[in-house]
Amino acid sequence: MTAHDPHSVGRNAKPFLHGPEYAAVTEALRIGQWGHNTATDAFETELADFLGVPDVVAVSSCTAALHLSLLLAGVGPGHEVIVPSQTFCATIQAILMSGAEPRFIDINADTLCVDSAAVLAAITPQTRAVMPVLYGGRPISLADIHATLDRRGIAVIEDAAHAFGSRLDSRKVGATGELTCFSFGPIKALTCGEGGALIPRTADEADRARTLRLLGVPQSQAARIRTTSYAVDTQGWRYHLSAVHAAIGRVQLARFATVETTRRNLWRTYVQQLAGIDRVALVDVDVERSVPFNCVVRIPVGRDRVFENLRDKGIGVGVHYPPNHLQPAFARWSRPLPVTETTARQVMSLPFHPDMTEDDVAHVVSMLARAVTSSRADGDR
Structure with a gap:
């Protein structure tokens, strides 16, 4: 088991302060x-x-x-x-x-x-x-x-x-x-x-x-x-x-250069760690041009079960975002949006903030792999 920080992996995102x-x-x-x-x-x-x-x-x-x-x-x-x-x-x-x-x-x-x-x-x-x-x-x-x-x-x-x-x-x-x-x-x-x-x-x-x-x-x-x-x-x-x-x-x-570099390196660590995990696809970002805001994976089958499993294990996953055209306040402007609706059922945001270490990422990805395996064993196909 990696030496992860429970407080770090338990937050999907958090403020980052430099000190001054x-x-x-x-x-x-x-x-x-x-x-x-x-x-x-x-x-x-x-x-x-x-x-x-x-x-x-x-x-x-x-x-x-x-x-x-x-x-x-x-x-x-x-x-x-x-x-x-x-x-x-x-x-x-x-x-x-x-x-x-x-x-x-x-x-x-x-x-x-x-x-x-x-x-x-x-x-x-x-x-x-x-x-x-x-x-x-x-x-x-x-x-x-x-x-x-x-x-x-x-x-x-x-x-x-x-x-x-x-x-x-x-x-x-x-x-x-x-x-x-x-x-x-x-x-x-x-x-x-x-x-x-x-x-x-x-x-x-x-x-x-x-x-x-x-x-x-x-x-x-x-x-x-x-x-x-x-x-x-x-x-x-x-x-x-x-x-x-x-x-x-x-x-x-x-001090933005520090955060910019940290976020890009964190993204690269996730890319390496997520490689080869069955039934999980990273929603890609061009890290050379972008300062990544979040780390989103797509789980085509059983996303909700995986989400609940990780939350129960103290992993700060999230869903960004529930589609607005399906929100009650905006229902009068709703229209069929098949890609958005499919995506909303599949995406999940992993913990992503500058305080995370490589050990934190390794723990999150390990728990994700276990949750996906457990979901499959429970009958998600």
Whole structure:
């Protein structure tokens, strides 16, 4: 038996801290301006430098980033947004927050992401945006259909919640010219505790996003405290990223190379360990271009029994995600999606986070092999 850490293998994902975050948060608290301040501005500048983009707008969550991006793209009531069902429900909730409706499409069985053919087939006169989800950190491109989308006035808004640090060709995700949204939630490769960011396409979009994230007030906090009044130009939301969360993010960003390398090495260890296990197929990712977010395997028969067995043994497996077109809240937009529905019955996420060791991986894979064998003995075929 390997010398695994029960606490490590018992978590499907967990936050990873480098250490200096504690001092950074303490300093942010000491300064006293805990809302949006110069720390948030500095984080935005550093993110823009890292990604190779002109501007970044930091917000309170990826959901907020998606919502604002939809508004920047002119999406609203009477419009449809093409979106995969295979995603976290936040993606769909952001569409509904804009007043638009989701038009669910199927995924590619190999990548668990959408492809251009599925997008083209789903376009209707009401389509105003397509929202590809970069599942597991996989960079994807709809460049081959951009001419068609542009001609019809359809924006591309990338849900890159899983994909911070991944690359498409020589460019980082976020620098591809699309409206792109990141998550800096607790278990992401880069975390602020909670937070997110959107990459605007133009300077005007950046200005509008900053107004919308601060309750429709175009003046910065620094400008407001120097005057007796301020203007509220439009409806807005309290979507800014706090200085406390930005302080965490700045430490994380400065040390991102460590997490990037660790996640890629962890993925390679799983690839080696999973090789040859009967009835288990790894959902592949191009680890040279991607910063892997999770490790997903496909178990064609008996997935639920294997899942329960591993959970009973203290292994933190998960399912990402139950299809949204089958959720009660989204039932009115449901349509047959055979690949998504089959995939949802087969996929399972193994524990995957930077604190894991090779011994932890070996233990998880050993328990997985036993669970698959046990499932077969119990009659799953």
